[in-house]
Amino acid sequence: MEIKNCKGCNRLFQYIGGQVLCPICRDALEDKFAEVKEYIYQNRGASVADVSAATEVSAKQIKQWIREDRLVLSDPTEDGITCEKCGIPICSGRFCEKCRTAMANEFGSVIGRPTAPTIDGNRGNKKGNKMRFLS
């Protein structure tokens, strides 16, 4: 068993894998999360700065929730979060749509490479046969 100081209130608490906050602060943070989520729901288009000012939650914390896909901004804004790959403003997560697609394709092409030409080849053959039969 490991005892640590809570990063929020400095109380000692039983440390469980990766947690930096005591159960009391974690609960308080979850309450704040609900508040932030509600605010974003009520104020579509609110920027991170707006949300931070209205809910008294740090912009850093809000951005972390967005990165974790727990919150989604209605509009990608400069002061919000940006794609970790190309840097354009995004609504949630770590990467923009384009980079996610590019990465998925990169990943897919490695696995799909041996099968892809076969499918094309089959299609070509069928077409070729048909034309030969017709003539």
Ligand SMILES: [Zn+2]
């Ligand atoms: Zn605490």
Ligand SMILES: [Zn+2]
């Ligand atoms: Zn990107």
